[in-house]
Structures are given as structure tokens and as C-alpha cells.
Amino acid sequence: xxxxxxxxxxxxxxxxxxxxxxxxxxxxxxxxxxxxxxxxxxxxxxxxxxxxxxxxxxxxxxxxxxxxxxxxxxxxxxxxxxxxxxxxxxxxxxxxxxxxxxxxxxxxxxxxxxxxxxxxxxxxxxxxxxxxxxxxxxxxxxxxxxxxxxxxxxxxxxxxxxxxxxxxxxxxxxxxxxxxxxxxxxxxxxxxxxxxxxxxxxxxxxxxxxxxxxxxxxxxxxxxxxxxxxxxxxxxxxxxxxxxxxxxxxxxxxxxxxxxxxxxxxxxxxxxxxxxxxxxxxxxxxxxxxxxxxxxxxxxxxxxxxxxxxxxxxxxxxxxxxxxxxxxxxxxxxxxxxxxxxxxxxxxxxxxxxxxxxxxxxxxxxxxxxxxxxxxxxxxxxxxxxxxxxxxxxxxxxxxxxxxxxxx
Amino acid sequence: xxxxxxxxxxxxxxxxxxxxxxxxxxxxxxxxxxxxxxxxxxxxxxxxxxxxxxxxxxxxxxxxxxxxxxxxxxxxxxxxxxxxxxxxxxxxxxxxxxxxxxxxxxxxxxxxxxxxxxxxxxxxxxxxxxx
Numbered sequence: 001x002x003x004x005x006x007x008x009x010x011x012x013x014x015x016x017x018x019x020x021x022x023x024x025x026x027x028x029x030x031x032x033x034x035x036x037x038x039x040x041x042x043x044x045x046x047x048x049x050x051x052x053x054x055x056x057x058x059x060x061x062x063x064x065x066x067x068x069x070x071x072x073x074x075x076x077x078x079x080x081x082x083x084x085x086x087x088x089x090x091x092x093x094x095x096x097x098x099x100x101x102x103x104x105x106x107x108x109x110x111x112x113x114x115x116x117x118x119x120x121x122x123x124x125x126x127x128x129x130x131x132x133x134x135x136x137x138x139x140x141x142x143x144x145x146x147x148x149x150x151x152x153x154x155x156x157x158x159x160x161x162x163x164x165x166x167x168x169x170x171x172x173x174x175x176x177x178x179x180x181x182x183x184x185x186x187x188x189x190x191x192x193x194x195x196x197x198x199x200x201x202x203x204x205x206x207x208x209x210x211x212x213x214x215x216x217x218x219x220x221x222x223x224x225x226x227x228x229x230x231x232x233x234x235x236x237x238x239x240x241x242x243x244x245x246x247x248x249x250x251x252x253x254x255x256x257x258x259x260x261x262x263x264x265x266x267x268x269x270x271x272x273x274x275x276x277x278x279x280x281x282x283x284x285x286x287x288x289x290x291x292x293x294x295x296x297x298x299x300x301x302x303x304x305x306x307x308x309x310x311x312x313x314x315x316x317x318x319x320x321x322x323x324x325x326x327x328x329x330x331x332x333x334x335x336x337x338x339x340x341x342x343x344x345x346x347x348x349x350x351x352x353x354x355x356x357x358x359x360x361x362x363x364x365x366x367x368x369x370x371x372x373x374x375x376x377x378x379x380x381x382x383x384x385x386x387x388x389x390x391x392x393x394x395x396x397x398x399x400x401x402x403x404x405x406x407x408x
Numbered sequence: 409x410x411x412x413x414x415x416x417x418x419x420x421x422x423x424x425x426x427x428x429x430x431x432x433x434x435x436x437x438x439x440x441x442x443x444x445x446x447x448x449x450x451x452x453x454x455x456x457x458x459x460x461x462x463x464x465x466x467x468x469x470x471x472x473x474x475x476x477x478x479x480x481x482x483x484x485x486x487x488x489x490x491x492x493x494x495x496x497x498x499x500x501x502x503x504x505x506x507x508x509x510x511x512x513x514x515x516x517x518x519x520x521x522x523x524x525x526x527x528x529x530x531x532x533x534x535x536x537x538x539x
Contacts, residue, residue: 343422345470347446347515351412364445377445377468406413407422407471 003301009387011037011293019357026358026392031176031336031365031383033226034207036290040229043289044282054278056255070281073288074271080291081221082212083238087270090237090244091279095203096126098222098237099170101274102199103130105247106220107168110197113139116166118196120145120153120182121373122175125366127201131170145171147373151178151327158187162194169196173205177367177381178327179310179336181205188218197243203227207294208334208385209303213238225283230290234283237274244270251276294386302386306335309384313337313393320400326379335384338365341400344407346380352406353399360396412506413471420475426482428464437526438467439533441518446473450481450522458489470515472508477519479503484523492527495520497538 009015012035019025027035047069053062055070071086078086092098111117117131121144134140143166145158153171169191173184184205188198199220205211206221207228213221220243224235239247249256249267253276258266267273294302311330314337317323322342327333341349346362353360361381364371371377382396430451438449446469453462463481467474483503484492500520501507508516517538525533 345468347470347512348413348472351470351512355412368445371445377447407418 023357028382030385044286073284076288094224094235121147170199172201179333210299225287231286338379338381346378417475420478421471424478473515
């Protein structure tokens, strides 16, 4: 299949809008959240128009339909990451909640004072704070794989840390700031040799290239629908069946129980054990539609397109005097370009670009420790997805010259 | 856009008149905007009648936050502290000559929040100081 970006853009209604009259949108903030194709919006709209009912308990037609749609989406997501069984796909609200689920259920059962958890210096706050909380509560120890000047993980340092027999290695497969694509299979293999359980933050990887949980042999994978063309409010925790089965429930309530007495309960089987209360049903339906959509385009095609756009963006940004790019070169990088412009705060950069309809993010991108490491309070970040174009990169570059003129 | 980055704002950002740190000082306070990482520390000196005689700020952040700090300090020299305590959001927006959305408003009002927390001798700078 040839990759026709114009055809893909036509699938996304929002990409047709003008930010202000006569100013078309250049959306370069997909790392924060991706735009939604019409098929996803329509799947959710159809669900509410024709099939809306609560799931699992009802016997009427609508309840049957809603349950089939909700569980059907789970099957699609399982297939998307090549999970052995759909019951290993637990619906959560987002990546953050998925990581918290592991921290609350698995870690509070399996970790005691002094146990070591290995993280990295490039983690999003969502893979830092749950472990800080456990450190305070339980006295676990945290160590960090350091990030080199070029934005790669220091694997030699990691091997040294593994000599301390960690219980868990939890890391991002792709940095949301540097764009670094980490060698996840290798990190997991080494962790397993050292006897550690592994958790991968797939918030940035699953949307952008094929992630196969069985090939990775990962114990837990967390990701969000909204970064992969699906709706907000729903994410997934994938886990190995043996681990999930041994874990106590996370939240208590309806749907997660097999039987409730006045003074006791028996938890439900997987995946329902971890899904208390009425879930985000329409969002699950939208999530399933997003998986179908991405699969129809092909994850390898998407990754190749992003690679081409990112390579072009790095080239063009590098030619601007005063622009400093962060992170590795294109060979280790996903579709993210974080940069600073000499003498101009990233917020001013983002604001002036917005005047031309160019949406980039400015700030520390929920990775404050990483910014401290590079001694910068904030960066501007342009990020790319399947609908991004070289023309948008050109508009970004023109916009940055305009910023320089303002602050000249 | 041209409104937001008017020459006066760029000028105060690039060549601030009140950047620095007064040692000794009578009042001091520092705070950050956790969303952006903008940081401002303000030091003040007052005379026997509790009028502001000198003021300085240091820190880092976007043009809006730094220019508003400079404009604000410039405007309070000679003012009684009692009056400084009652400065509000509109006062800063008038100084800037801008109407800002909710995100950038936080940048613009950081310096006023820091100034008032210092003058009131508070331990922290709640948003209610500038609402």
C-alpha cells in the first residue's frame, strides 16, 4: 500500500478547521494527544444512538449489544498488541492509571522495605510519582538508569544496577520529550535474567509503531487510547496472565465481584476483577475503532511516514541559528522534536506560533527531572503522527524565523 | 499576536530596569508557576513612612511573566505599601495593555502574587491574592 497522507488527512475532520479565519491548523502536538478520525467519532456516536445500555448484567437486546461491543473492542486491542488472550487486557482510564494499578495491586503485594525498583531519568511523571508514593509508604528503594548527553539510556550503568537484584524494572519505550526509542526487548531480557518483573510505559510507543507483547516478553504494558486516535478517558493495562491472576483487586465495587455477602466478597475472574463500576463503554468502542483504523493503514507504514517527517524536521530545525534540539539522532528517535530557541522562552515560542495556527507544546512535558538534568526549565516540542506533513514542518520553520524577528 | 508581543513587552523583557536582588531588603518573596516553571523572586525596600523606595526581581520565564514583573515594580516605586497590598489583576493587565487567556494570565500575574505575598508576610502565595 502506498502511503497517501492527503487521503489520511481527509479522515480527520478537525484537520480541516481554521484556527482563525484564513489561518489553517498545523497540529504538531500529537504526543500530547492525537486527533480522531471520523470512524472513531462515528463508532462512539453510533453506540450512543443505537446501542447504549449498561454492560454485563442486562439481558435485553441493547445490553447484549453494548456488552458485545465493549468486549469486542477488548479483542481488537488484544490483537493490536498481540496479547495471548483478551482477558489480559484490563481497561483503565489511561496509562497513568494502568501504572498505578500495578503499583497498588502488584507492588503492594510483592514489594517490601528495601526492595529495589529501577526506573529511568527520562520517565514521564506518571512512571515516577506512583513509585515515589510507594517509597514513602513502604520504604522501597528507587534507582534510575541515567540518560546520556545524546539522550540515550546508559545500558552499562543499567547492567551495574541489575547486580543489586531489583524486583521491578519500569521504563518508557519511547521518551515523550527526547523521542528516544529505547531498546525495550534488551532491557526486558536483562531484567528477566536478574529476576525482575518488567513494566513498559507504552504511551508513546504503542501509537507509533508495532508493539508485540509476546515478542517483547514484557510482564506489564500500559498505554492510552487518546494518543492513538482513540478517545480520552480510556487506557489499558496488559499483563501476563499468571501475574494478573495472583494480584488482588485494585478498586472495589460492582462488576469486579463474583459474589458479595454483607461482610465479604469473592473477586471476579480476569479481566473484570480489575474493572469496578460502570466503565467507559463508548470510549472502549472508540478505542476498538481506533485499533481497526491504525491496523488498516498499517503500523509499519505509519512508523515509516513519521520517520520521514521527523528526519525532515530535524534537518530543517537544525539550520535555524539559535535552535538547540534535544535527544538522539534520527536513528534512535520517534516523531518528537523538542528544542529551545536562544533568548526566547518556550511559551513565547508556542504563543507566537499559535498566531499562525501552528500548535506545539511548551513546558516540561510532565518530565521535570529530565529537564533539570539538561539544565533547562522548559522546551518547545513539535510532534508528528500519521497525518503530519512536510508542509507543516515548513510552516513551523517559517514561524520560528518570525519568533526570532519579534525577539531580534 | 502583534498586540501580545508589543514593543513595550519585548523591551521590558530584554532590557529590564528592575532586575536584581536587594541586599539588605525589608520584604522578599519568591514563587514559581508550576505549570510553566516561571520563577520570580522580588525584594523591596521601604522608607520610614512605609513607602516603597526600591524594588528588584530576579528569576526566569516567558516574556509576559518577566515584562510584567518589570512593569509592576517600576509602577510601585514611591507607592505606600498599603496601596500595594490592594493592587489587583486589572492593574497588571492595564500596565501590560493586554487582555489575556487563562493560561497566559497566570504568567502575567505571577509577579503580583509574589509581591503581595511578600508584603503581607505570608508563607505561601495563594491564587486568591490576584483573583
